[in-house]
Amino acid sequence: MTMSPRPRVFLYVQHLLGIGHLKRALTLARALQARGLRVTLASGGFEVPGLAAEEIDVVQLPPTGAADVTFRSLLDAAGKPIDDAWRRARCEALLNAYHRVDPQVLIVELFPFGRRQMRFEILPLLEAAAVAQPRPLIVSSVRDIVGGGQRDAARQRETLALVERYFDQVMVHGDPSLIAFGRSFGLADELGARLHYTGYVVDRAASVGSDPAAGRDEVIVSAGGGAVGRTLLETALRARHRTRLAQRIWRVLTGVNAPAQEFAAIELLAAQEGQGRVIVERTRDDFVTRLANCAVSVSQAGYNTVMELLGENARAVVVPFAAGAETEQSLRAGLLAERGLLHVVEESHLSPETLAQAIDRAATHQRRSGSALDLNGAQRSAELIARWVEECRR
Numbered sequence: 001m002t003m004s005p006r007p008r009v010f011l012y013v014q015h016l017l018g019i020g021h022l023k024r025a026l027t028l029a030r031a032l033q034a035r036g037l038r039v040t041l042a043s044g045g046f047e048v049p050g051l052a053a054e055e056i057d058v059v060q061l062p063p064t065g066a067a068d069v070t071f072r073s074l075l076d077a078a079g080k081p082i083d084d085a086w087r088r089a090r091c092e093a094l095l096n097a098y099h100r101v102d103p104q105v106l107i108v109e110l111f112p113f114g115r116r117q118m119r120f121e122i123l124p125l126l127e128a129a130a131v132a133q134p135r136p137l138i139v140s141s142v143r144d145i146v147g148g149g150q151r152d153a154a155r156q157r158e159t160l161a162l163v164e165r166y167f168d169q170v171m172v173h174g175d176p177s178l179i180a181f182g183r184s185f186g187l188a189d190e191l192g193a194r195l196h197y198t199g200y201v202v203d204r205a206a207s208v209g210s211d212p213a214a215g216r217d218e219v220i221v222s223a224g225g226g227a228v229g230r231t232l233l234e235t236a237l238r239a240r241h242r243t244r245l246a247q248r249i250w251r252v253l254t255g256v257n258a259p260a261q262e263f264a265a266i267e268l269l270a271a272q273e274g275q276g277r278v279i280v281e282r283t284r285d286d287f288v289t290r291l292a293n294c295a296v297s298v299s300q301a302g303y304n305t306v307m308e309l310l311g312e313n314a315r316a317v318v319v320p321f322a323a324g325a326e327t328e329q330s331l332r333a334g335l336l337a338e339r340g341l342l343h344v345v346e347e348s349h350l351s352p353e354t355l356a357q358a359i360d361r362a363a364t365h366q367r368r369s370g371s372a373l374d375l376n377g378a379q380r381s382a383e384l385i386a387r388w389v390e391e392c393r394r
Helices: 020-034 084-101 116-131 153-166 188-194 230-242 260-273 287-293 303-311 328-338 352-363 377-393
Strands: 008-013 038-043 057-060 105-109 137-143 169-173 195-197 219-222 250-253 278-281 296-299 316-318
Touching: 008 020, 008 084, 020 038, 020 105, 020 137, 020 303, 020 377, 038 084, 084 116, 105 116, 105 377, 116 137, 116 153, 137 377, 153 188, 169 188, 169 377, 188 195, 219 230, 219 287, 230 250, 230 260, 230 296, 230 352, 260 278, 287 303, 296 303, 296 352, 303 316, 303 328, 316 352
Parallel strands: 008 038, 008 105, 038 057, 105 137, 137 169, 169 195, 219 250, 219 296, 250 278, 296 316
Antiparallel strands: none
């Protein structure tokens, strides 16, 4: 009996400032692979050391990233603003990769609910898929909360028109019991049967093989990828001696993208403030295990970090990133705080005193047992894709 070839999936992702979008896409790709699909991931951001892709076929496009938190200007690998020639070359590279794979499924991360800066290549990609014979299933993969730009009525109508023109399905990686997609995208009801909640995407295998006791009773302070976390790390170090946990080991993770001079500055401050009890590193492969074992976690409130915190039932203080027009982290963190699942210090109120107070509150908080939200988003997404592929074959 001849085995059917594994269905091919082409997954496009563009991270611009942090690494969360790429990390979530890789988690989704691994779940799809485990479900028996063959995934090619096209990444348009800068390479991230330590993010394992292993069995995933990764196409690294000529990279670009945001110049700052406004996301208005994109820079190339030389640190120069991208121009039309760069856009044409990048679009060609993406389309060539797509045609080489000739997938049964095209997954586009975030667009059309975000990544408008990348329309120069995403729209040609969607057009190529739309006219292909046979036409692939086209899916949008989007987190639970979309950016502030979607508050504009005209922008929402434009987004909806793009969904209706190109996309067969929209996977929202969230749990409507916490927040419905309509909270940030007002026309969610008009998506109709295309809209599917998957639950939150969490990398459950992040610390497989690590010491199960790693980081026991430490305070772990982290800044995600590290692009915008310096103020939080410095404030945490200055808050340390004010907390009831000052005698514990504090482990500060700057993130892989923290510039060398910032890393050095954090090391110096740790030596000055830490009394020999502070360890500064860029990242840890066993980060999730250390979340499970820590006395308190202090971090920003990005999607991936928050879901890892909830998955490990960690006592947590989060400081949502709120620069530019960002509202996503504040909204999600506020809803979780209302449920007593974590403690929030708003960026505008951040000081050594306010952070120390929040850490002490978290330290006395009873750990939960079991998950308060649906955290099986990666597996559910893979199930949906596999089911849709099978339906298309009939």
